[in-house]
Amino acid sequence: MVAMSTVMRETPLHEWHAANGGRMVDFAGWSMPVQYTSIVDEHHATRRQAGLFDISHMGRLRFDGSGAGPLLDSLLTRRVDNLKVGQVRYSLMTNESGGILDDVLVYRVAERDGAGEHHLLVVNASNREKIVAWIEQHLAADTTVDAKMTDLTFDWAMIAVQGPVAVELAGEFVDVDPAAMKYYTVTPTIVGLESGAKLDALVSRTGYTGEDGVELIVPSEWAAELWQELLDRGASRGATPVGLGARDTLRLEAAMPLYGHELDEAISPQQAGLDFAVNLTRGRGGPPRDFPGADVMRGLVDDATLPRRVGLVADGGRAPREHCPVLFDGKVVGEVTSGTHSPTLGHPIAMAYVAPQAAAVGTDVVVDVRGRQLPARVAELPFYTREH
Amino acid sequence: MSVEDLLFAKTHEWVRVSEADGGKLATLGISAFAVEALTDLVFLELPEVGRQVSAGDSFGEIESVKAVSDIYSPVSGEVVEVNDELPNKLELFNDDPYGAGWIAKIRMTDEADLAALLSPADYEKLCAEEAM
Known part of the structure; x- marks a missing residue:
């Protein structure tokens, strides 16, 4: 008998994750930590202090x-x-x-x-x-x-540092001041390690958590050393390694779409509520742009008949989950794409695609959660916006 | 509460068997290993009192931030009592999984069900394998 085996890809931090309580799961063919301690604790650490994420798989x-x-x-x-x-x-x-x-x-x-x-x-x-x-x-x-x-996926590692103290912490490692960088900017930098190593790196003011923070791109061979130093120096300020479980609850609270859930090849940007991410012209009233699907989208801009991405909130402990049908007036009008119990808000939240007649904020709907009828309400997105 | 007098299902429920009214009463819950694996519990659905279950039936649900898991009855019989305070005190699963964290009591109809369950030592081996 021939043993079938799938070799999972490993990030440069894999050994660290495995040695430090990371519960490793298959994510898109990569062996990644879903959590180290508790999703809720890791989630709160990111909202309140700083979370460190290995995103080298991207x-x-x-x-x-x-x-x-x-x-x-x-x-x-x-x-x-x-x-x-x-x-x-x-x-x-x-x-x-x-x-x-x-x-x-x-x-x-x-x-x-x-x-x-x-x-x-x-x-x-x-x-x-x-x-x-x-x-x-x-x-x-x-x-x-x-x-x-x-x-360069395998030559470089990528570490996200996210949360209220993230910019300050990451700033201690780079020769630029990330606090002076605008959101959604990137700059080349030198990362200095205690060993004296100087790494050619990129620092960007970006993230996928709804918190302020940075993402660092460094040569793979130095990722583990940088990761450990970030944790050591950040420990007294609450810096915590965070797995994909909390990455998911954080991005869901911030209503950021996740490919394979809110986005796929059958969904248009307009349905996803991502009109802002589509430029059909070069500037307002400017010449039309050409990219794959542009002409189709020109016809779709005013199409209000397709299901829309919405937010749902519910009470209690039972959360709507992916693929749960959404009902309005007793009829199925859509489907949940992501759902969880929100650690920050303390109640279930979800994103779903629903027909336009049920998509208005405040609409009362019902989610069929494994045969149970869970009352839910269409809510404004995002569920969470940081104050600072 | 001693773990030594418990039996375990491969699906991570535990059972403590006692004598009651000339029959066997099974008190059951979920193991410390399962509680640890689930973490971040947010919701428990108890079985209904009076329900007739067969060994292996899903008769409740436990939900964590990450996922929903079925709770399977390790034995056949009638649900005669459930731990009503548990859904609002999910921390009991962590604090005392084999005591105050009990889920339900079942009046057993078939003692042979117990033969399919694991001793604490065998269950520990199973967990060690799953944790690898």
Whole structure:
């Protein structure tokens, strides 16, 4: 008998996770910690002090060449042509029918010595291979374009430091002041370690938790040392390693969509409520942009008949979960895409796609939770907004 | 409460058997290992008193922040009592899983059900394997 085995990918921090109570699970083919202690404790630590997240599993694609910007502009739903050096932008990649291939961050990065620049695309782990193939296909279609893509996912690690003390803590490791950086900006930096090592790195004021914070991209071989020093130096300020479980509850409270749940190839950006992430023209009244699915979306802009992404709140302890049907007036009008018990709010929250007649904030609906009828109400998104 | 007088199901429920009215009464709950694995408990649905269950039936639910798990009856019989204060005091699962954290009592109809359950030592081995 031939043993079937799937080799899971491991981040440079895998050994640390396994040795420090990380409960390892398969996430998009990666062995990742879902939690170390308790999802609720890790969640609160991020909201109140600082959470450290290993997000090395996310895909990091570097683009060089004078054609890199135009190439990305031709593939992303948002403009890349007017992205300033040092700016980061949330965007979508869509297929020819306007379905969402992935949601991404695109970075325009200055080289540290000031000579030149490149673009960086951070994509979901679950979509990395698909996106690489998609971009390669477009690169191959016109070999005159001066653009080169390099998949640096395995060369670089990525650590998110998120929460009220995150910027201060991370700032102690870099030779720039992240507190002076605007949200959604990136800068090349040198990370200094106690061993004296100096790492070429990127620091960005970005995150996926609804908290302030930074994300650090460092060479893989130094990730474990940096991670440990962040924890050691941050321990007295409440810095805590956080797994994917709390990453999910944090992003859900902040109403950030997760690919495979709120987003997939059958969903348009308009349905997802991500109109802001689609530029059909270059500036208001400007010339039309062309990217895969743009023409389909031009026809969709006013289409109010499709199911919409909404937030749901409920009382009690039973949470609506993915795939639970949503009923309005006794009829199924939609389906839950993510749901949990909100650690910050203390009650169940969910995101769902529902028909327009049930999508208005305040609408009373019923969620069928494994045969039980759970009263719920359409609520404003996000569920949580930070005060500071 | 001693763990030594308990029997365990592979699905992580425990049973303590006592004599009552000339029959066997099974008090049951979920193991400390299961409580630890679930963490962050937010909701418990108790079985209904009077319900007839067969060994292996799902007759309750326990929900954590992360997921929902069924609670399976390790024995057949009638649910004669449930721990009404437990849904509002989920911390009892952590504080005293084999005592105050009991879930239900079942008047057993088939003592042979007990033969399918694990001794504390065998259950510990099972947990060690699952934790790997």
